Amino acid sequence: MIEILIVLAALVLAVLFVVRPGRVRPAQLAPFQGWNYAHRGLHTxxxxxxxxxxxAFAAAVAAGxxxxxxxxxxxxxxVVVxxxxxxxxxxxxxxxVDAFTWEELQKMQL
Incomplete structure (x- = not known):
């Protein structure tokens, strides 16, 4: 019985280790600090x-x-954005999106 509990505990710990987000060190974040990001371009x-x-993508580039x-x-x-x-x-x-061809998608208004 104790062996089963040990195996279950190990399994739970293994699952938690796999699904838990990793810690991000400040050095990893540094290249992304101080920038603004345009989600789906800089749209209005x-x-x-x-x-x-x-x-929208041109406006994002122009704004830096x-x-x-x-x-x-x-x-x-x-490939479609x-x-x-x-x-x-x-x-x-x-x-x-994947139900239409490139030609059909190009004719649609955003």
Whole structure:
């Protein structure tokens, strides 16, 4: 019985070790300190500059911001910069990004 408890305790500790985030040392953070980052480009709330658009990325560069973006594949295997899995929030089109070809996606308005 005690062997089972020891094995279970070891298993729990192993799982906790694997899933717990590691400690980040200040030296690891240093290259990222003092920068602003534009999530999905530097877009505007009024949507005059749409998120994940070339103008949003150009605005981030012009402002000296770092950028975060997500990439996915279209139905025909082309790389697409798009944050959500589905298109509806940004384009009004129902469906997943990977359900459309590159040509079909290019015709959609952000």
């Amino acid at each position: 709330q009024d949507k005059q500059v749409a998120e994940n658009s070339l103008p 911001y770092g950028m975060e973006l997500d990439v996915q594949l279209s139905k025909d295997g082309q 798009f944050h959500d899995d589905t298109l509806d929030r940004v384009t009004g089109v129902q469906g997943r």
